[in-house]
Amino acid sequence: MSAGPLLAVLAAMLAAAPAVAADPTDDSGLETVTIYALRPTPVTRVAAAVTVIDQAEVAQTLATDVKQLVRYEPGLAVRNDPFRFGLDTFSVRGLGGNRVRVEIDGIPAAGGFAVGAYSDAGRNFVDLAFLDRVEILRGPASSLYGSDAIGGVVAMSTLRPAALLRDAHGPVAVRAETGYQSEDRGWHAAALGASSLGPGELLLGYVRREGHEADTAADVTPDPRDYTADSALLKYAFTAMPGGPLTFTAEGGRVRQSTAVDAFLGVPGRFVNTTALQGEDAARRHRVSLEQSVPAALGLGNLEWRLYWQGTDTNQDSFETRKAAPPRTPPLQINRQFSLDERTLGLEASAVRSYSGHSLAQELVLGLEAVQRRISEQRNGLQTSLDTGAVTNTILGEVLPVRDLPVTDVTEVGVFAQDEIGFAAAHWTLVPALRVDYYRLRPRPDRIYLEDNPSSAAVGLHHVSLAPKLGATYRFGESLSGFLQYAHGFRSPPPEDVNIGLEIPLFNYRAIPNPNLKPETSDGYEAGVRWRSARLEITGSVYDNDYRNFIESKINLGVDPVSGATLFQSQNVSTARIWGAELGVVLRAREGAPRLDGWSGRLSGAWTRGTDLARHEPLNSVGPASAVAGLRFDAPSGRWGSELIATAAAAKRHVDRSRADLYGTDGCLRLDWRFNAGLGHGLRLNGGVFNLNDQACIEWEDVRGRTVGDPLLPYYTRPGRNASVNLRWDF
16 A cells, blocks of 8 residues: 555545544444444444435435435545436446445345447436435445445435334324425425334335426536436334344335437437437336344344345337438438346345453354346347338347347355454454355346357356455544554456347457456555544545456457457456545534534545556546535524535546547536525425536536547536425424
8 A cells, every 4th residue: 555645645635524423432322334344333443434324414415316415425426427318326436337336225226237329227226215324335345245345335224114203293103295406397295104003113105206307507408308206115114023123125116207319419420310319218126125133043143134136127218310321321210129127136144243351342243145136138129211111120230139148147145254353451443354255147048149149159157256354443542543444345247248249240340258257356455533522523534445357348359360350358457546535524613602502514525546557547437636615503493504515626637538538627616505494393494505606517427438529518517506495294
């Protein structure tokens, strides 16, 4: 680890700080997180940077999607496609996509998949109205979470019946909510109810959202869009179950969207002759789970297990018309269909056993995770000549339907152990951990895949990965503590890279599978300090992560001397280093300053730098430095509060332009004003005006890879001044 440069910039860097406890000398009163050790752990004993967003902050932020959820969290981002496909997934410290594990109630969310300009199945998450809490672990976390946690973990927890019943005046609790946001003229309505029912507690919830295309501060007209989203949640907790509470959950959602992709019309390249392009997209997610927490089982102490089944379905239809391109191509109508289905059956179990002796105390966590997935993808379509009416299923030389990867079964089994060893006299806590994972990929080629790929047989893959971790925390005094951590991460080769389905005789292109792909790996080092008192908290960290064997998809291998075809293959080629520093400050006025009672301030930010070590160029996935500053007042009565927040992003100048003249974003400063008020009788109003200074900002995460002079760049401009309001009634 190159600690010298990191320590030199630490004082200038800022990062998000976790919530503070009222008494820093008592661990039992501190904010706890479960993401670090799969059990409630005080933040002072966490040897990593963790961000917590609770239900109150979600409400005050007026977040309606995951991008808004993390808008005040430097170092975190969510990529957005303003034309058709919308939000992607979280990026943590410069790594995103399927390299960040996202969980909903402990169950991993399905990954994303994209191929070409007409097919992009992003990741689908739970509706934010159902959220109770979000925990984000920054950096490699494979020692507990296995593959796909090489960049970090985002753990979402939904509401439990007890959360609504806690403040109810009787056996029934109801929450009704509605809101409006001017950004996309969207509105939502939500209803949740909880009740003590029979030998347990029941929760039911439903959310409806509707909206249109998002506004932009640029002088362009956004692509017309209409969307609807429906989400439902059911939980029943058998509190009288022998051995411990048993909870059944059924949860899912459906999103439908219709978009006229007018921005692409006539753009030089593949859309130069396009005169109309319409997208009709639908995505569904559903899951059922059964989980139980047993206080004492098999002599291992507290045991938790979870059995689940979930599925995701994406269907995207594209309708395109093209003008004639003389002398060979008549005017055309092209209809394309893309579908992606994933089914997952999983089992998770973990047990905690506590030991105590004269000079040390231990908490040992043992765990098992087993997952079986089936992935099925297909593209289809028809092309019609508008001159003759002739219809063909051959488009650009591809005879449809085709599969870009065969139907694939993926089996993953992991076992792990983590021990937290506390030395009372020395104020040290050591946290060693190790996970062993078995990964098997088994393709099941069918007729569609074989007809499209007659020259390349699909291959299987299996391997074993190890993920060790060693963390340590040290308490210097009542308020000050520090931490150190080394963590090894890995990501197993995804099916779409092992077996690429591509063979286009018209262009003599062919993709070949790669049975020798290795897992992507990382070695991460992190050091940090935490100061916690009644008035002030400071959290700072530096980190340095080395990544090896990154998989680059569809590398051009050149012309095959035997067949004359141009060959493509995914390979382990990239090595990278990402390092940075984070620091956060929260200040609260307390006793001794009655005139400042209720005032608080925060300052947070992140600075990250990345290098592609194979090419000695900047790593373009890493965003520019960013910071957030806020000044808040909460009335002593607790009836109302208000906050002014400034969000700043530096210009992106550290860009790899060796292959193309890529666009770099300018710096931007936006001001937001939020307020909340209790109206009595359980009514609460949250509102806000965002981008008060009406800045035209383009975010790096959205446009990385775009070239200078790209006519589509203005469409990525974020909305100008906009407002949101939300009314919640708990009764």
